[in-house]
Amino acid sequence: MTYEVAIAALADPSRRAIVDVLRRGPAPVGDLAKALPISRPAVSQHLRVLSDAGLLTVTQHGTRRYYAISPEGLEELRSYLDHLWDDALAAFRDNAVKQSEKKANK
């Protein structure tokens, strides 16, 4: 159920950019804002969306809040795509069979 929120979150380029920075490890909001062409409040709003989607975790250190990628949040999305891929392949093969049968009957 959460994969829908996750995929919507990752659909935004700015949020993918944030996630890409966080690939190296946790970072505070200010650092993320410096690395991106948008304002700090914009980053905060994106972090909210990503956190709500279960893709990030936060740990407070003094006044700084370190955001990090949550591997668990990604798992749901991966699973959705895997199942979709399986079904797509099955339908693809099934249709290929039907096509060849049609040809054989001609």
Place this chain on the structure above:
Amino acid sequence: MTYEVAIAALADPSRRAIVDVLRRGPAPVGDLAKALPISRPAVSQHLRVLSDAGLLTVTQHGTRRYYAISPEGLEELRSYLDHLWDDALAAFRDNAVKQSEKKANK
């Protein structure tokens, strides 16, 4: 490079609904519109987006156009998520090590 378009395409609920119908196999536009709570032109527009993203293929049969999921288009998205997941896990472990070291130094 195409995964960005693909994830944006799959972020829309109506488009995911279309893809879900196509899991069983190819279908013409009219059938998709009947199965969904939106108009036929809306479906056409979504099919355009999904096709441009490389997620669908079309085969014309008379006046009907059968749309089907393209397994290749999904592969890029899966690969992106797999790499992201790898990096996230690595960063997660790396950070766990630093945390324990910090604790040890106290």
Place this chain on the structure above:
DNA sequence: GCTTACGGTAAGTCATGACTTACGAAGTTG
């Protein structure tokens, strides 16, 4: 050939959401 099914495109409306600046809360430092 004329009508009927099928589907893509144009144009217009309306909601959503990605930004901005301004402000306030909470913690750290001198």
Place this chain on the structure above:
DNA sequence: CAACTTCGTAAGTCATGACTTACCGTAAGC
């Protein structure tokens, strides 16, 4: 405790895109 850093939130603007209806091309059937 006063100044400063860090960050979240409120409010407002503006662009994008998800719909609708209307229209036009194209293939099939009588």
